[in-house]
Ligand SMILES: NC(=O)C1=CN([C@@H]2O[C@H](COP(=O)(O)OP(=O)(O)OC[C@H]3O[C@@H](n4cnc5c(N)ncnc54)[C@H](OP(=O)(O)O)[C@@H]3O)[C@@H](O)[C@H]2O)C=CC1
């Protein structure tokens with residue numbers, strides 16, 4: 001009945017247990033399906049975007065600029081965050097506020113969630129006054145947090161049991177890409193919701209991949225971040241080694257930037273790492289969480305990942321030094337400490 005309702009909007013109201021949002025039943029925009037695309041002009045006008053009510057749960061480093069971009073594009077956005085004060089700047093920009101995830105999903109056609117980790121993503125979706133309690137048939141829930149596949153599947157099941165649709169859509173790209181609307185979405189789940197959410201993903205991002213069944217988006221994100229975490233740890237070793245043998249690490253950063261191993265994060269973070277400053281874009285605690293979840297993924301298929309395992313140990317050491325909320329490039333401090341202990 002519930003799923004049928006999504007595709008049969010004319011079912012008499014008396015047969016429905018909850019009111020059905022027209023969001024998933026009306027043709028919103030000219031729908032585009034892109035496995036990959038670079039930034040394209042949005043097919044929608046500001047007025048069209050405003051006809052879908054959007055919820056946003058979780059206004060941290062990533063969630064705040066993502067919600068802000070939706071508001072600036074003309075979307076009708078309702079926000080919630082555990083720490084209410086983080087809602088205030090967005091309310092100032094025109095967002096509505098609700099005091100629980102349940103109230104947000106009850107009020108909105110399409111709700112995005114950007115939470116810290118599996119525990120918070122599950123709690124906000126499935127806990128007391130959570131998103132599941134307010135959502136219903138005809139609506140959609142898009143979880144853009146970085147979590148493991150099992151957590152995503154659990155949230156998906158509970159959302160879908162209400163008749164609503166679910167999409168996991170973790171993002172690659174950090175604070176600046178979030179501010180610039182240049183994120184990469186790694187989506188999986190209900191294809192209809194992917195298509196309906198596409199205009200909004202395109203406001204927040206530069207590209208989107210649809211990867212099939214729930215779990216594939218989470219897995220892709222964890223593999224990408226496992227590589228990134230190992231790259232950063234290796235870069236940190238290189239900076240310290242270059243200094244120790246009397247080279248100028250700034251020159252190392254320049255050399256790396258011109259060669260085949262060039263990566264934007266090296267040029268971006270190298271100079272501040274050399275100065276031992278770590279302005280937070282991607283918190284170290286989240287990078288260690290991603291390493292841990294990626295190692296769990298590898299374990300589940302007996303894939304050997306010794307480099308990621310070693311890098312994970314460094315992030316754990318850095319956390320034990322109180323660096324959890326610093327940028328993940330602060331992992332270099334774990335190596336400095338090891339160096340001075342041996343000296
Ligand atoms: N920063 C980055 O560069 C990137 C981060 N990510 C991923 O995006 C997600 C969010 O990252 P980011 O914005 O940086 O993280 P932040 O730590 O800045 O924000 C985390 C958000 O989760 C909320 N939260 C944490 N615990 C709970 C809880 N128990 N109940 C309810 N809400 C909770 C926080 O609320 P409160 O404000 O109350 O603490 C906050 O809104 C993470 O999964 C991260 O791995 C993905 C790509 C890039």
Ligand SMILES: O=CC(=O)O
Nearest residue numbers: 171172173174282
């Ligand atoms: O998850 C972090 C990122 O930069 O992507």
